[in-house]
Amino acid sequence: xxxxxxxxxxxxxxxxxxxxxxxxxxxxxxxxxxxxxxxxxxxxxxxxxxxxxxxxxxxxxxxxxxxxxxxxxxxxxxxxxxxxxxxxxxxxxxxxxxxxxxxxxxxxxxxxxxxxxxxxxxxxxxxxxxxxxxxxxxxxxxxxxxxxxxxxxxxxxxxxxxxxxxxxxxxxxxxxxxxxxxxxxxxxxxxxxxxxxxxxxxxxxxxxxxxxxxxxxxxxxxxxxxxxxxxxxxxxxxxxxxxxxxxxxxxxxxxxxxxxxxxxxxxxxxxxxxxxxxxxxxxxxxxxxxxxxxxxxxxxxxxxxxxxxxxxxxxxxxxxxxxxxxxxxxxxxxxxxxxxxxxxxxxxxxxxxxxxxxxxxxxxxxxxxxxxxxxxxxxxxxxxxxxxxxxxxxxxxxxxxxxxxxxxxxxxxxxxxxxxxxxxxxxxxxxxxxxxxxxxxxxxxxxxxxxxxxxxxxxxxxxxxxxxxxxxxxxxxxxxxxxxxxxxxxxxxxxxxxxxxxxxxxxxxxxxxxxxxxxxxxxxxxxxxxxxxxxxxxxxxxxxxxxxxxxxxxxxxxxxxxxxxxxxxxxxxxxxxxxxxxxxxxxxxxxxxxxxxxxxxxxxxxxxxxxxxxxxxxxxxxxxxxxx
Ligand code: CO
Numbered sequence: 001x002x003x004x005x006x007x008x009x010x011x012x013x014x015x016x017x018x019x020x021x022x023x024x025x026x027x028x029x030x031x032x033x034x035x036x037x038x039x040x041x042x043x044x045x046x047x048x049x050x051x052x053x054x055x056x057x058x059x060x061x062x063x064x065x066x067x068x069x070x071x072x073x074x075x076x077x078x079x080x081x082x083x084x085x086x087x088x089x090x091x092x093x094x095x096x097x098x099x100x101x102x103x104x105x106x107x108x109x110x111x112x113x114x115x116x117x118x119x120x121x122x123x124x125x126x127x128x129x130x131x132x133x134x135x136x137x138x139x140x141x142x143x144x145x146x147x148x149x150x151x152x153x154x155x156x157x158x159x160x161x162x163x164x165x166x167x168x169x170x171x172x173x174x175x176x177x178x179x180x181x182x183x184x185x186x187x188x189x190x191x192x193x194x195x196x197x198x199x200x201x202x203x204x205x206x207x208x209x210x211x212x213x214x215x216x217x218x219x220x221x222x223x224x225x226x227x228x229x230x231x232x233x234x235x236x237x238x239x240x241x242x243x244x245x246x247x248x249x250x251x252x253x254x255x256x257x258x259x260x261x262x263x264x265x266x267x268x269x270x271x272x273x274x275x276x277x278x279x280x281x282x283x284x285x286x287x288x289x290x291x292x293x294x295x296x297x298x299x300x301x302x303x304x305x306x307x308x309x310x311x312x313x314x315x316x317x318x319x320x321x322x323x324x325x326x327x328x329x330x331x332x333x334x335x336x337x338x339x340x341x342x343x344x345x346x347x348x349x350x351x352x353x354x355x356x357x358x359x360x361x362x363x364x365x366x367x368x369x370x371x372x373x374x375x376x377x378x379x380x381x382x383x384x385x386x387x388x389x390x391x392x393x394x395x396x397x398x399x400x401x402x403x404x405x406x407x408x409x410x411x412x413x414x415x416x417x418x419x420x421x422x423x424x425x426x427x428x429x430x431x432x433x434x435x436x437x438x439x440x441x442x443x444x445x446x447x448x449x450x451x452x453x454x455x456x457x458x459x460x461x462x463x464x465x466x467x468x469x470x471x472x473x474x475x476x477x478x479x480x481x482x483x484x485x486x487x488x489x490x491x492x493x494x495x496x497x498x499x500x501x502x503x504x505x506x507x508x509x510x511x512x513x514x515x516x517x518x519x520x521x522x523x524x525x526x527x528x529x530x531x532x533x534x535x536x537x538x539x540x541x542x543x544x545x546x547x548x549x550x551x552x553x554x555x556x557x558x559x560x561x562x563x564x565x566x567x568x569x570x571x572x573x574x575x576x577x578x579x580x581x582x583x584x585x586x587x588x589x590x591x592x593x594x595x596x597x598x599x600x601x602x603x604x605x606x607x608x609x610x611x612x613x614x615x616x617x618x619x620x621x622x623x624x625x626x627x628x
Pocket of ligand 1: 399425427587
């Protein structure tokens, strides 16, 4: 049994939950498990638990009834008792692995598909890699009757181990009903040549020869962090690692020991959605607008990490477990990597007498990597010795590809090999940040740098100041970045003043980001309405977890942040949640081929007036043998 209410569900608990559901006869052949997540306690339940009150640990099971086309949300205790059952009419299940496999089998077994492939010189469906993609755009007329549909982009695999993405079949797609595995349409366009240039990347095929001498990371006295279950203590930081089938890696209960006083900073931080809108209107591309979190369950695709390759140094790994759609339990060993990294100098000064003070900085890293079809996403949370936190997504893997019709132009794609296109697209993340700065009651301010025109207020022309605007309501708190104003957002606790009388706070510092190119009235624009503001602020509601709503698959749009914030709830001096939209506009480069070097996007959380001095000042100098 678990020792903390926020610990991820263990394999044994998941088994008991599934068995309980089965023995209650609530499940039969019609049902699939869309998602099994920890039924997270609310903040007040956690407080009561901390005060000694008993808390029923439970799973939130999302059940999909294929026959009735009905989602039900079922709360089941980890003892297997069904606590509540709520139907959610109109909601559609994310894509589940058994359905995807059955859909692919149906597409491959269809003789019309084999014939169409033969017309393209492909003798066997076994030489074809097909993927199941949700319709991220209009469903073709006549098929739009509410069925759950997927379509299958496909690639030729000339040899075992070929990089299939080098050989897209651009003129053939199969549409399959996910619930019945029925092939409902085959879309065959006029023939487009299959790009033929191989793009190997396995060491076996490329014999890479650029090598450096070994670099060993050793910590002879061991690592400086402790892991107690899912709780981490490192330096003055403490926090809990969480994990969920939908969001993957999460961070709970972040606090910093400020000279003996443990001060809260965040209650829960997650990457709550990831959507990738594609910008090429070609038949094989315009529908590729997938919600990797909400339509697939990002955590399902978590890698088992390997020492020396994915992570270097003194590593502690955490294993996770998940329930598959058929109720079987799958464990993922080494799913989360915990380690420390040298991070260059933390600070330095040489004074007027020539005296040098320098401190080396280190950071703690919690990370996890997923593979969703062609792409890898690494989620990296960093904790620093200056009291700051950073999130970084590492994007790698293989860009999606299209075959070029030689008679057409492709202004929305990069040609990366002859006849091989990589369509423009955006990777757009939404971080849900439930910050609790020295307590739950906080306010959010927008800070802009502003310069007055030349005149009495600015006689020399170089003066500037900052303008601080309280984001008092949800409608006022839908904001975009402004690099020209050096804009940032500050979460303050108006009830806690620092030594100069200002409220203590942390700021959200935007990094590199992007703005959606899809029109708001497009299918993806409506479904991912959260993309159109970089910042949203809501009063904390534990039921509001996913910015595009709980069920984005084939949703008509408008769910999540746009819907909740229509209430225009007040935000001042309350329990606020920040939602930060960030990402990258990916105009593929030829050098992103065949496997894209890691691209990084993210944001920082930095203390502003939270501490009395830089917490980095308390860091001891390195031992002389390590610094000479
Ligand atoms: Co990309």
